[in-house]
Amino acid sequence: GAVVSQHPSRVICKSGTSVKIECRSLDFQATTMFWYRQFPKQSLMLMATSNEGSKATYEQGVEKDKFLINHASLTLSTLTVTSAHPEDSSFYICSANHRVGNTGELFFGEGSRLTVL
């Protein structure tokens, strides 16, 4: 149980276009989803926290107008990279909060590798 699916796993786009990444919790409801960005040889960087039905909370330094997050239902959150540029190329990972035994465990999607040409 507790499976999180991310789509697409890989996407290549031209500079200036927008890309949408979906994160779905397949067998549970996720009131909170987190979006991370991973740079080579660096740790995961939390971008934003997404709560169902409300605006996402962005971490300092993350442009909310560039990284649009929508959490329309308890099983789906989307990240849209608007007007993508080569420096946006990265690995984006989502996770969902499934409160199992109050341990704070999160479940992760497979990640989406974005390459902007």
Place this chain on the structure above:
Amino acid sequence: GDSVTQMEGPVTLSEEAFLTINCTYTATGYPSLFWYVQYPGEGLQLLLKATKADDKGSNKGFEATYRKETTSFHLEKGSVQVSDSAVYFCALSDSNYQLIWGAGTKLIIKP
């Protein structure tokens, strides 16, 4: 604020060698501690966890003990395999269920 520090990689070992990846943390309160693993081309997955002091998490031959006195959660395995080659992340979970991550340690196992 809370933080996690883990040893830099890459760590290169021969098959059947003993593995230790160090992880120390700073936190207020009593966080839960985790090791996540990312195999090549795959997403993150939980390897093991510990929720209170002196707890030992274990999975797939890996172990880590929650040491409050040394604020550590070192990952160990007695005999590594080539299939263990991956990036390992140490993390803690604060009261808000957000994860604070270490930088990750790439492990390379040579046959």
